[in-house]
Amino acid sequence: MDIMRFLPTLLDGAWITVQITVLAILLALFMGFVSGLMRLSGVWAVRAVASVYIEIFRGTSALVQLFWMFFVLPFFGISLDPFTVGWIALGLNVGAYGGEVVRGAIQAVPRGQYEASIALNMSKWLAMRRIIVPQALPAMVPPWGNLFIELLKATALVSLITISDLTFRAKQLNDQTFQTVEIFTLVLFLYLAIALVITGVMRIVERWTGRGLARGGIK
Amino acid sequence: MSDNVWDWAFAWKILPRILDAAIITIEATLIGFVFAAVLGLLLALGRRSRNPLLSYPIAGVVEFIRSTPLLVQIYFLYFVLPEFGVVLPALVAGILGLGLHFSTYCSEVYRAGLDSIPRGQWEASVALNLSTYRTYRDIIVPQAIPPVVPALGNYLVAMFKETPLLSAIAVVEMMQEAKIVGSETFRYVEPMTLVGAIFLVLSLVSMVGIRRVEAWLRRKIMG
Numbered sequence: 534m535d536i537m538r539f540l541p542t543l544l545d546g547a548w549i550t551v552q553i554t555v556l557a558i559l560l561a562l563f564m565g566f567v568s569g570l571m572r573l574s575g576v577w578a579v580r581a582v583a584s585v586y587i588e589i590f591r592g593t594s595a596l597v598q599l600f601w602m603f604f605v606l607p608f609f610g611i612s613l614d615p616f617t618v619g620w621i622a623l624g625l626n627v628g629a630y631g632g633e634v635v636r637g638a639i640q641a642v643p644r645g646q647y648e649a650s651i652a653l654n655m656s657k658w659l660a661m662r663r664i665i666v667p668q669a670l671p672a673m674v675p676p677w678g679n680l681f682i683e684l685l686k687a688t689a690l691v692s693l694i695t696i697s698d699l700t701f702r703a704k705q706l707n708d709q710t711f712q713t714v715e716i717f718t719l720v721l722f723l724y725l726a727i728a729l730v731i732t733g734v735m736r737i738v739e740r741w742t743g744r745g746l747a748r749g750g751i752k
Numbered sequence: 753m754s755d756n757v758w759d760w761a762f763a764w765k766i767l768p769r770i771l772d773a774a775i776i777t778i779e780a781t782l783i784g785f786v787f788a789a790v791l792g793l794l795l796a797l798g799r800r801s802r803n804p805l806l807s808y809p810i811a812g813v814v815e816f817i818r819s820t821p822l823l824v825q826i827y828f829l830y831f832v833l834p835e836f837g838v839v840l841p842a843l844v845a846g847i848l849g850l851g852l853h854f855s856t857y858c859s860e861v862y863r864a865g866l867d868s869i870p871r872g873q874w875e876a877s878v879a880l881n882l883s884t885y886r887t888y889r890d891i892i893v894p895q896a897i898p899p900v901v902p903a904l905g906n907y908l909v910a911m912f913k914e915t916p917l918l919s920a921i922a923v924v925e926m927m928q929e930a931k932i933v934g935s936e937t938f939r940y941v942e943p944m945t946l947v948g949a950i951f952l953v954l955s956l957v958s959m960v961g962i963r964r965v966e967a968w969l970r971r972k973i974m975g
Binding site for chain 1: 757816818819820821822823824825827828831832835913914915916917919920927930931934940941944945947948951952955956
């Protein structure tokens with residue numbers, strides 16, 4: 534079987550894919566929380582900045598954003614290596630979707646919780662940190678999980694800016710050996726395996742954020 | 753680095769070429785979506801089948817397609833099918849890949865719609881001695897589809913934004929045209945930015961359209 538011959542090369546590529554996925558997830562979480570909270574700000578200009586970010590990154594295609602950062606930024610004197618462009622572009626893209634997830638979950642926390650925080654003389658920041666966000670977290674976890682899977686799938690795009698990730702290696706092996714069926718089937722299953730790991734981790738996170746909540750949710 | 757980063761005259765000159773290529777993008781989106789919408793309904797119905805030999809494999813395939821990258825699936829169709837004697841032009845392979853990938857998303861949408869139909873509708877159909885096929889065709893599906901149209905619309909826009917992937921198998925859609933222009937003229941700023949702007953405008957316009965349809969449907973369903 535040739536599969537054993539392909540596996541080391543593909544696993545090397547899978548490792549790059551995992552690295553990009555993890556870095557992009559961290560950036561997406563950061564951008565998602567920042568832009569989501571900014572959209573709930575009382576200051577008009579802060580809301581506007583977040584909206585522009587979210588609409589631009591949700592409104593254009595991930596590949597367009599990747600190519601734009603790869604081909605166009607050097608003309609503005611910013612030259613990043615492909616790996617950095619890869620995870621930053623994907624993180625910014627998914628972060629924009631995450632911003633809407635964060636906003637939606639926070640808005641779903643009942644108004645009474647805000648009112649009670651005010652009655653207890655909590656500052657806005659303290660109320661967010663101690664009361665609102667912890668209650669919004671359980672509702673955010675499943676949609677974030679879906680976004681992370683989308684992100685993993687989108688990492689295949691970085692092969693088009695010369696990063697030797699899993700998809701890039703597959704394409705290369707295919708050009709060399711023409712064992713098309715074996716290579717691409719194997720690659721699809723490797724992606725599936727990574728996706729299953731993400732799903733498993735998100736299950737654990739779900740249980741962890743849901744602890745201490747009344748059964749049946751917040752009334 | 754050139755001193756003027758953005759050249760309006762150049763942008764204006766290449767705009768017709770990009771817009772010509774946009775026609776391929778839109779064509780791929782629409783044909784791919786019709787395919788996705790039809791196949792998605794079949795998958796959703798198959799997954800509800802009481803025969804486990806039908807429902808389990810479908811559930812597995814749907815999860816598999818949803819968890820793996822569209823780009824690899826497009827490569828798969830483009831490079832693997834010829835091994836079985838099926839040689840497809842790049843555009844057809846690409847549209848097939850888009851349609852297949854998004855049919856799994858559509859099937860989830862339909863599933864939610866089908867699940868929301870009250871049991872009583874089924875019981876009434878049994879009481880009227882309708883066959884399963886007729887119940888689906890005349891009772892269940894006509895009630896299940898309209899409420900999920902906006903969700904389907906979201907996937908239409910999502911699919912539109914995935915069409916640049918076709919450039920990876922050398923379909924000359926907007927992105928590929930922009931790359932060609934870039935490699936001919938060594939100016940990437942204008943073509944890439946134009947493509948981004950066209951995507952932004954078209955997806956914002958279609959989101960507004962979808963919200964209109966949503967509001968119209970809500971009025972219609974509410975009576």
